[in-house]
Amino acid sequence: MFDYILLDCITNIKGERTISGIYHLLDGKRSSQSLQDAHAYQLTNYFGILKGFSREDLHRALNRLEDNGWIERYEEVAVVTPMGNVQVQKMRNTYEPIHFRGLTLSSTIPLFTKRLFLYIQTVTNMHLGKNDFLPVEDDLETTEWVRNLYRTRKGNLQHHVRALYHELADLLRSMPEAEAEVFTYRLTGSGFIGLTTGQLAVRFGMDAVDVHLLLHHVCYRIYFTVKEGRDRYPSLALFTIDEQPHILVTNSAKRTYELLQEGFEPEQIGQIRRLKMSTVQDHLVEIALVVPSFEISDYVTNEAIEQIAATADTLDTNRLKDINAALQQRYDYFQIRMVLAHQQNQAKVGESYE
Structure with a gap:
């Protein structure tokens, strides 16, 4: 997926921005230039979807694209070759539709994900009477939010856990197998510990950046599907967040x-x-x-x-x-x-x- 996203960025930018500009866009740099680039080149969906990734990750991917003959580099600028244009169209058929909405949701989705993962861990353990587990999140705000939701649901915990399971299972069955599996193996609950990004990369034979993107992407899919179908997914709808109408990056x-x-x-x-x-x-x-x-x-x-x-x-x-x-x-x-x-x-x- 990373190769496709990078090729798509380079294709849209048409050599008008440097490789550093692409890095800042994907990393979600909080600057007016990165924001304007995202809009100017129709790349708002990718803004901030790789927060914290390294320049080494970027250059490894660029080297791979160059070795395949899909891009050419001229100092700090990369352009797509005719062979690369053919390849990006093939990849588009594989990966589209892309559900990322990075510019508007790059902060919302991580919060949604942290809440969901910690809550699943909490209710599956508490359902079995285990209250001494090590939480997967130690963020105070997330922990407090999960604690408050649990308090409102613990009176009918068995029904709530079952409903949450069935809603998630229904969603994952409708998704590409790779995304559903990466998401499932990432979960931590009673009696099982979710795999790290590195462990998932080894298990599925993928690069760690691709694992991150797949996991991130399935969370976007879940979020949008739940937002559009609250009546069908009432348990998961509890985790969604009201977005601001105008998102100023800085x-x-x-x-x-x-x-x-x-x-x-x-x-x-x-x-x-x-x-x-x-x-x-x-x-x-x-x-x-x-x-x-x-x-x-x-x-x-x-x-x-x-x-x-x-x-x-x-x-x-x-x-x-x-x-x-x-x-x-x-x-x-x-x-x-x-x-x-x-x-x-x-x-x-x-x-x-x-």
């Missing part, structure tokens, strides 16, 4: 947005928060990417919006340097980024109504 951008809504100008916000103007501008770009009602004409003239948008469409590029050069430096990079961000946001809104 907490700092959230604070800037709050001040904008209170009527402060960007220059005032910079003074209040002791931020460089370039940082405030990064926040404005991030806001333009995710808030449909955000009005960019307060920062870019209508004439500039039309010319920048038309030039980007004509050149079919998101490369700021190329757009800036084509417009003979009439507009600065901030103005160009704002227009591109607005376009990407509006395109996303349009897709949601199709």
